[in-house]
Amino acid sequence: MLVRKSFAVLQRLLLVAFVALIVVYLIKDLQPPLWIVFGPLIVSYAIGITLGRMSSRYQKSVRHETVEVQAPVTGRWSAMNSPADRTPSHGVHHFGQTYAIDVVPEPEGTGRPRFAWLWPIARRPESFPGFGSPLYAVADATVVAMSDGRRDHLSRNSVIGFLYVLLAEGELRGLLGPDRVLGNHVILDLGDGLYAAYAHVQRGSIPVRAGDRVAAGQLLGRCGNSGNTTEPHLHFQLMDGPDLDTARGRPFRWRNVGVPRNGERFTVDSAPSAQE
DSSP: OHHHHHHHHHHHHHHHHHHHHHHHHTSGGGOOOHHHHHHHHHHHHHHHHHHHHHHHHHHHHOOOOOEEEOOSOOEEEEEESOTTTOSSTTSOOGGGTTTOEEEEEOOTTOOOOOOBSSSOSOOOGGGSTTTTOEEEOSSSEEEEEEEOOSOOOOOOOBHHHHHHIIIIIHHHHHHHOHHHHHOSEEEEEEETTEEEEEESBOTTOOOOOTTOEEOTTOEEEEBOOOSSOSSSOEEEEEESOSOTTTOOEEOEEETTTBOOOTTOEEEEOOOTTOOO
16 A cells, blocks of 8 residues: 555656756756656656556456435536445546546436536536535544645536537646545545545535434535536545545445436435434
8 A cells, every 4th residue: 555655646746847848958957868858758658548447457456335325415416536436436546436426416397507618617606506515424424634724616518618628627736636626525444444534515514524423314514616517516436445545435325315326316315313
């Protein structure tokens, strides 16, 4: 685990070095050889590919039982990037995302803004009716980490916005580390070596702190648009550790819901223990 952590940090440092060398190269009198400029980038990608293949081999060689937990949301939602359709669900194993799922609130009687080809380029998060929807603990647990201070940015659900995330913002957030990718988040220790992560939470909505005990159904925060996200939604995953640089994903199913497929709408009745 220490080795994986070291290489994950080294990979990001090499990317920072590459960016710095590009800046230096643009200064006419200080141009280093191109092999020096692109060397850190090549090594960084080599490390990333190696770590990815190691994670892929590990996930294929080890069979993990699917863990059933309570759903983290109530009301009507739809699924995206679901492990019911493919694994790794987000195309990568790193940050413990092998079995992660994104769910988007779809409140009854309202329609959320759809993907825009030309206009508007971006919308305020408040334009989405599910912004601020409550998120709940999936089991009795201990809070091991939380972040609550990052802003809820404009949506990126247009062609220009999506390209911006894909080519610029997403790469920069990955360079700065998992906290920037997750945005405001909560990580719970469920016991027995299992951890649950909630990402893209609304700023200022998290009422718990590291070390707090929470009960299944207890309010943990509200659906936001912080971190690497195109519109307000919840990114949820189970994993084997609290450190996103070294964690490996674990399969799960939600009680009375299962694992919804991409585009599938599902409804979760309010749990009697849920607290708003």
